[in-house]
Amino acid sequence: MAVAEIKAVLPYEIERVWETVTSLDNYRWRSDISRIEYEDPRKFTEYSKEGFATAFTVTCKENCRRREFDLENENIKGHWRGVFSETEKERRWNLPKK
Numbered sequence: 001m002a003v004a005e006i007k008a009v010l011p012y013e014i015e016r017v018w019e020t021v022t023s024l025d026n027y028r029w030r031s032d033i034s035r036i037e038y039e040d041p042r043k044f045t046e047y048s049k050e051g052f053a054t055a056f057t058v059t060c061k062e063n064c065r066r067r068e069f070d071l072e073n074e075n076i077k078g079h080w081r082g083v084f085s086e087t088e089k090e091r092r093w094n095l096p097k098k
Contacts, residue, residue, distance in 0.1 A: 014086045018064045021082070 024044055026098065028053055034051070038044035042058040053073060060068035060081075068081045078087050 013082055014064050018084060022067060 012013070020026070023039060024038050027033050027036055032048055033046050034049045035047045036044055044056050044058065046054050048054075054071055054076075055073065056069045056071050058067065058069045059079075060066060064068050064084055065079070068079065070079050071077070
């Protein structure tokens with residue numbers, strides 16, 4: 001199983017970062033997505049600019065701390081975890097991927 005990790009330090013309040021990256025309605029910052037469809041915020045489908053669909057099921061949500069989901073499309077099946085933390089000076093977004 002492949003594992004990748006991305007870390008980012010952002011100059012914004014953690015609540016703003018959380019709201020931006022977890023919003024299913026405001027995804028303009030995602031240049032790879034054409035649309036997101038959902039009836040329940042725990043299950044949603046993202047569509048790439050080419051129309052390729054990826055299904056997501058949220059498995060863990062701790063506001064402003066952690067979000068995890070299973071994802072699947074015709075090419076991949078896996079699990080994603082995003083961990084959010086902050087200090088007085090910075091906000092961190094740690095994205096280990098399997």
